[in-house]
Amino acid sequence: xxxxxxxxxxxxxxxxxxNDEIAVFEAAYQxxxxxxxxxxxxxxxxxxxxxxxxxxxxPLITVSCHDDLTASDLVGRFLxxxxxxxxxxxxxxxxxxxxxxxxxxxxxxxxxDTTVVIHPxxxxxxxxxxxxxxxxxxxxxxxxxxxxxxxxxxxxxxDLKQSTRQRFVALEFDYPEPELEKRIIQNEAAVDAEMAxxxxxxxxxxxxxxxxxxxxxxSTRLLVHAAKLIAxxxxxxxxxxxxxxQALTDDSDMLAAVNELSASLF
Numbered sequence: 001x002x003x004x005x006x007x008x009x010x011x012x013x014x015x016x017x018x019n020d021e022i023a024v025f026e027a028a029y030q031x032x033x034x035x036x037x038x039x040x041x042x043x044x045x046x047x048x049x050x051x052x053x054x055x056x057x058x059p060l061i062t063v064s065c066h067d068d069l070t071a072s073d074l075v076g077r078f079l080x081x082x083x084x085x086x087x088x089x090x091x092x093x094x095x096x097x098x099x100x101x102x103x104x105x106x107x108x109x110x111x112x113d114t115t116v117v118i119h120p121x122x123x124x125x126x127x128x129x130x131x132x133x134x135x136x137x138x139x140x141x142x143x144x145x146x147x148x149x150x151x152x153x154x155x156x157x158x159d160l161k162q163s164t165r166q167r168f169v170a171l172e173f174d175y176p177e178p179e180l181e182k183r184i185i186q187n188e189a190a191v192d193a194e195m196a197x198x199x200x201x202x203x204x205x206x207x208x209x210x211x212x213x214x215x216x217x218x219s220t221r222l223l224v225h226a227a228k229l230i231a232x233x234x235x236x237x238x239x240x241x242x243x244x245x246q247a248l249t250d251d252s253d254m255l256a257a258v259n260e261l262s263a264s265l266f
Contacts (some may be wrong), residue, residue, distance in 0.1 A: 002091055004098035007059035015044070015051035016184055021171050025052050028169045029144050034122040036165070037148040039173030042219025045148045048173070049103045058142060059100035061091045065110035071117045075130055087133055096121070096128050099142030107147040108158045115164055121145050122167035152216065175207070181220055189227030195236070198265050199223045202240060205261045206248065213254045218244045236266035 028035050029052075037045045046062070053060035063074065074092040078085050095102035107115060120127050122145055128137040147168065149160060176184060178200050185196040200223065207217025222244045229239035240262035245255055 002061065002089070002094040004059040004061065004094060004100050007053075007061055007100065008057070009050060009054040009060070012054050013047060013050040014187055015047050016176065016180055016187075018044075018173070018176055018180065021048065021173070022052070022055070024169065024171060026055070029056060032126065032139075032141060032144075034145040034147070034168045036168035036170045037146065037173060038151055038170055039148075040152055040175065040216060040219065041150055042221030043173045043175050044220060045173050046103075046105060049101070049146060049148075053101050056101070056144075058144070059095070059098055060103060061095045061098075061100055062103045062105055063091050064105050065107050067109060067111065069110045069114050071114050072132075074114065074117055075128065076132070078132065092118070092121075093128060093130065093137060096137050096139050096143050099140040101144040101146060104145075104147040106149055107164075108149045108160050112161060115161070118145060118147075119164070119167065122164075175203070175220055178204070181223070184220060185223055185227050188224040190231040191227045195230060196227065198236070199227060199240075202244070202262055202265050206244065206258055209254075209257070213251065213257070214248055216248065218248065222247055237262050240266065 025035055025048075037048065039045055049060060049062070063069075072090065074090045076088055076090040076093050079088050080086075089097065092102050094100075104110070104118070117128075120129060121139060126139040126143070128139070130137055175181065178197075181200045181203070182193065182196040185191065185199055186193060191199075203218040203220075203223050206214065210217050226236075226239045226243035229243055230236050234242075237259075241259055245258040245262070248258060249255055
């Protein structure tokens with residue numbers, strides 16, 4: 001059983017604002033509006049949610065969505081405990097009861113019949129029907145529903161329905177500008193400004209290959225991983241191969257191309 005008190009952030013999660021996303025989120029929260037984060041993987045959506053949970057002093061319950069996620073996984077189910085059948089709240093119900101923030105990460109990965117369960121929470125009703133126990137759970141003013149997805153991964157089979165999309169205030173995320181991305185890498189890993197700048201340049205070179213052999217370029221998250229390896233004494237070329245190239249593709253030709261890019265910089 002989830003304990004919401006364990007999901008508070010005591011220390012401020014590091015986050016560098018890119019635009020006015022903090023102000024928009026705070027305004028949406030004050031008006032009890034659900035929020036949708038759009039952007040490529042590894043660009044800071046989850047860290048942003050952690051930062052906002054800290055700013056708002058609310059517990060953050062995160063659900064990583066996947067193909068097998070059912071409505072019961074979110075709302076709750078009956079379980080046998082000590083010979084008795086007891087009801088156990090799922091993460092969504094737990095967040096509603098605690099007045100916390102429920103963050104559904106990569107929501108398009110969930111089945112469409114599962115995402116429908118959030119609709120009553122994402123409009124003026126702000127309720128969660130719990131049919132198995134005959135309860136209509138009303139959300140307090142402190143509760144917030146947030147979802148995220150990567151528009152670049154959308155397809156006919158995996159898309160966010162308009163009936164879902166149009167319930168949310170949308171915040172668009174992308175990779176930071178070079179100077180900001182360099183500052184993030186330096187903060188997250190103990191590397192100097194010159195090394196951080198080279199990593200950022202390397203990332204932009206890989207991002208130029210998107211659609212030309214790569215589905216995505218190197219994310220800020222991957223750069224941080226590479227920087228941490230470098231700070232631990234791993235050679236930059238080796239660190240970029242392990243943290244970036246191998247993470248981006250399994251294609252031998254594209255692996256060679258990405259490795260050549262890193263070799264030209266380090």
